[in-house]
Amino acid sequence: MKSFWVPILCAVVVGACGGSAPDDAVQASMSLAQQHKVPAPPGKGHGKHIFRHETFGNETFWSDQLRLHEVVGTTVDPRTALSVGLKVDVSALPHEVRRGIAQGTVSFTSPDTTVALLKLDAVVGLKGRVESVGGRDRLTRLGVTCALCHSTVDNSFAPGIGKRLDGWPNRDLNPGAIIALSPALSEATKAIYRSWGKGRYDPRFNLDGISAPVLIPPAYGLQGLHSITYTGDGHRIAYWNRYVAVTQMGGHGSFTDPRIGVTVTNGTDDLVSGKLPALEHYQLRLRPPAPPMGSFDAAAAERGRVIFNTKGSCVSCHSGPAFTDANLRLHAPTEVVSEPEPNGAPSFASRSATKMYRTTPLRGVWQHPPYFHNGTAATLEQVVQTYNTRKALGLSAQEMADLVQYLKSL
Ligand code: HEC
Numbered sequence: 514m515k516s517f518w519v520p521i522l523c524a525v526v527v528g529a530c531g532g533s534a535p536d537d538a539v540q541a542s543m544s545l546a547q548q549h550k551v552p553a554p555p556g557k558g559h560g561k562h563i564f565r566h567e568t569f570g571n572e573t574f575w576s577d578q579l580r581l582h583e584v585v586g587t588t589v590d591p592r593t594a595l596s597v598g599l600k601v602d603v604s605a606l607p608h609e610v611r612r613g614i615a616q617g618t619v620s621f622t623s624p625d626t627t628v629a630l631l632k633l634d635a636v637v638g639l640k641g642r643v644e645s646v647g648g649r650d651r652l653t654r655l656g657v658t659c660a661l662c663h664s665t666v667d668n669s670f671a672p673g674i675g676k677r678l679d680g681w682p683n684r685d686l687n688p689g690a691i692i693a694l695s696p697a698l699s700e701a702t703k704a705i706y707r708s709w710g711k712g713r714y715d716p717r718f719n720l721d722g723i724s725a726p727v728l729i730p731p732a733y734g735l736q737g738l739h740s741i742t743y744t745g746d747g748h749r750i751a752y753w754n755r756y757v758a759v760t761q762m763g764g765h766g767s768f769t770d771p772r773i774g775v776t777v778t779n780g781t782d783d784l785v786s787g788k789l790p791a792l793e794h795y796q797l798r799l800r801p802p803a804p805p806m807g808s809f810d811a812a813a814a815e816r817g818r819v820i821f822n823t824k825g826s827c828v829s830c831h832s833g834p835a836f837t838d839a840n841l842r843l844h845a846p847t848e849v850v851s852e853p854e855p856n857g858a859p860s861f862a863s864r865s866a867t868k869m870y871r872t873t874p875l876r877g878v879w880q881h882p883p884y885f886h887n888g889t890a891a892t893l894e895q896v897v898q899t900y901n902t903r904k905a906l907g908l909s910a911q912e913m914a915d916l917v918q919y920l921k922s923l
């Protein structure tokens with residue numbers, strides 16, 4: 514794996530790093546009160562624009578190295594694109610295109626339509642450059658944005674086509690299948706990417722060579738939390754945003770964290786650092802979605818709330834307004850009911866900086882099944898069953914059902 518990534522990421526020096534993680538180092542010297550102050554974005558809507566449209570120059574990875582633009586521009590029709598979970602932003606479509614889709618006159622089986630959608634900047638999370646070559650529109654560059662994994666749409670126009678929902682994890686997206694379209698990868702590497710499945714991505718595979726993907730988490734509901742990622746690797750969102758923008762998306766800039774022995778620099782310019790404050794500010798504003806009307810039984814949820822706070826002891830970790838003790842402590846893998854990992858994979862925590870797990874915040878938890886970092890619980894019913902068995906809570910079937918209703922109400 515590493516031999517494939519090394520030419521892409523100009524320097525991957527595992528175990529040989531000086532310096533410290535800048536965003537965390539800065540944060541460590543700040544008081545808690547200062548940490549609560551989010552720097553104002555340079556311009557209105559700036560952070561949103563970065564989240565949705567900024568590639569940080571990662572076309573050098575997705576186009577120059579992976580050559581995905583060649584495949585997407587010539588063989589991926591919209592039906593295929595939607596089938597791997599890509600979403601279309603209806604508000605970017607001119608009236609006549611909307612009418613054409615509704616009336617079936619816009620072909621969903623022609624790659625030219627994909628190119629046209631990219632030209633309109635209507636494909637969520639993909640940024641294409643379309644140029645006229647010999648009188649025909651061609652996709653000449655392709656990059657990805659944060660919205661690829663952390664936005665979906667409300668399907669208000671058609672399945673997969675609607676208004677953007679920023680911060681909602683795209684659990685339909687199959688990032689591995691998309692990367693595996695690359696003509697630059699060996700069959701063996703493609704097979705690994707294809708094995709990940711939808712809603713999952715391994716943000717450490719290219720660095721430690723272990724393939725054990727985790728679920729794409731929400732990017733909403735993080736206001737006030739000073740512990741970011743499943744394993745609490747960063748105190749600030751910006752720590753992880755830099756990690757992903759540089760080491761995963763291939764953006765131009767640097768990331769270094771001696772705790773995990775990773776130093777990566779792409780390009781000679783820095784297209785990441787200056788954008789992190791506004792990007793963080795935007796994410797902190799993303800609120801968890803309220804449960805849909807009628808999606809839970811209020812009386813049962815009230816009984817479930819009592820179980821959560823007493824017999825279930827859920828509140829001993831899922832405490833406070835965001836239902837997490839993340840600002841106080843992390844938890845050893847032995848305390849966590851989602852381990853051991855499926856398929857004999859090593860503990861996800863063991864691959865992280867902290868070797869621990871952060872209690873997941875629960876607001877909006879109804880919205881994004883399956884559950885736990887590795888998706889080992891398909892439903893909230895399964896989550897509660899797992900806790901009941903693993904922690905020997907002795908909850909009755911009725912108590913478990915009530916607890917599920919409570920979780921659905923958060
Ligand atoms: C290819 C898919 C993908 C892309 C693109 C991506 N992420 Fe993520 N993101 C993930 C995965 C998977 C995790 C879980 C990693 C972990 O917790 O160890 C994650 C974690 C996060 C978290 C932590 C959430 C929490 O609960 O603490 C935030 C915030 C986040 N991403 C924001 C971003 C931003 C901003 C960008 C763009 C710079 C981005 N992501 C790009 C897949 C992606």
Ligand code: HEC
Pocket residue numbers: 743821825826827828829830831844848849850851852870871872873875878883884885886887896897900901916920
């Ligand atoms: C010892 C601390 C602790 C206790 C007690 C605890 N949890 Fe958790 N909870 C965690 C941690 C840590 C995670 C993250 C595990 C992972 O991602 O694999 C988690 C994850 C979850 C999730 C998954 C959230 C998601 O987005 O995937 C749910 C739901 C949940 N817990 C509900 C409960 C309920 C209900 C109880 C009580 C029966 C409970 N928890 C008790 C620490 C705890």
